[in-house]
Amino acid sequence: MTFPDLFERFSMTILPLGTSDATHLRFQAVARYASARAGDAPFTGNGSDQIAFVASGSTKLVAHASGGREQVVAFHFAGDLVSVPARAAHAYTLCALEDCELIYFPAEEFYKLARFEAGMVDEVLERVMKALARCREKTITLGRKNAQERLANFLLTMDERIGADNDGGRLLDLPMSRRDVADSLGLTIETVSRQFGELRDAGLLETMGRSKVMLLDLQGLAARAGHLFEPA
Numbered sequence: 001m002t003f004p005d006l007f008e009r010f011s012m013t014i015l016p017l018g019t020s021d022a023t024h025l026r027f028q029a030v031a032r033y034a035s036a037r038a039g040d041a042p043f044t045g046n047g048s049d050q051i052a053f054v055a056s057g058s059t060k061l062v063a064h065a066s067g068g069r070e071q072v073v074a075f076h077f078a079g080d081l082v083s084v085p086a087r088a089a090h091a092y093t094l095c096a097l098e099d100c101e102l103i104y105f106p107a108e109e110f111y112k113l114a115r116f117e118a119g120m121v122d123e124v125l126e127r128v129m130k131a132l133a134r135c136r137e138k139t140i141t142l143g144r145k146n147a148q149e150r151l152a153n154f155l156l157t158m159d160e161r162i163g164a165d166n167d168g169g170r171l172l173d174l175p176m177s178r179r180d181v182a183d184s185l186g187l188t189i190e191t192v193s194r195q196f197g198e199l200r201d202a203g204l205l206e207t208m209g210r211s212k213v214m215l216l217d218l219q220g221l222a223a224r225a226g227h228l229f230e231p232a
Contacts, residue, residue: 001101003033006055010103013079014053016119023116030109036096043084044093049107050084057100058175060184064091072184074134075176077162081127083107097175142186145226150185151195152225155205159215169206170215178210199224 001009007028015024034042034052042059043050052059054076061073061082075097076082084104085092094102114120134157141153155172163170174181182192199205204221206214215221 001056006033006101006103007031009055010053014081014120014123016117016123019117019120023113023120026113026116027105027110030105030113031103032105034102034104036100036102038096038098041093041095042100042102043104044087044091047086049086050104051107051110052082052084052094052102052104054078054080054082055101055103058097059100059102060095060097060176060180062093062095064093070183072180074131075158075180075184077175081124083131097180147185147187147191148195148198148224149226150187151181151192152199152204152221153227154181154185155199155213155215156218156221156225156227159218163215166214168216170218172213172215174211174213 010031011019011024011027015027036042036057042052056078058075058077059082060075061084063071063073065071073092074082082094084094111124114124137153137157141150145153158172158174159170162174163172165171176184178189178192181187182189185192187195196205196207199221200207202220202224204215204217204224206216208214
């Protein structure tokens with residue numbers, strides 16, 4: 001797609017209805033384009049924070065620590081806004097899970113322009129609150145849950161974001177590898193594969209190849225994830 005086409009996708013998804021032409025042009029003036037093949041890194045956090053809009057494809061945000069250690073911080077899909085922090089105590093890289101196209105902005109400029117439109121502030125705040133909720137859930141998952149609870153919770157989170165109804169179940173077409181899932185959940189690949197097998201044997205899901213997962217029992221998965229339920 002051309003830059004104007006991609007920016008229009010950003011505009012339709014992020015900018016509120018009724019955004020003035022002047023504000024639209026200001027965003028377009030500071031926007032930049034990046035694309036990447038699966039496995040490549042469109043850009044790395046440098047001296048300033050960046051805001052990236054995933055126009056197509058999907059990405060993972062990876063944090064780098066000393067000794068070559070890495071942590072998958074989050075996964076992002078088409079239509080998402082991604083905050084890529086500047087290098088500080090850790091370095092951050094945005095990597096393509098599949099071929100992707102991005103529109104990105106210097107964060108300072110993005111927030112400055114957002115203040116011109118009240119509806120834009122509401123949109124950004126709503127997205128920030130959703131991201132905060134996911135971070136909070138992941139903190140609990142990594143700090144207090146066992147391997148099966150972590151994987152079950154991950155699958156339920158993916159269902160909320162990219163799941164689709166399919167023949168009585170919910171179909172996930174996961175763009176990330178089992179290694180990515182393992183790195184995100186603080187597990188080994190072998191443990192992730194074993195937990196997939198146990199959940200499959202329990203009748204909670206089916207797997208089709210390396211990427212497709214059919215969720216058959218969301219309530220059962222929620223129980224395996226350690227979720228609380230309201231009393232009857």
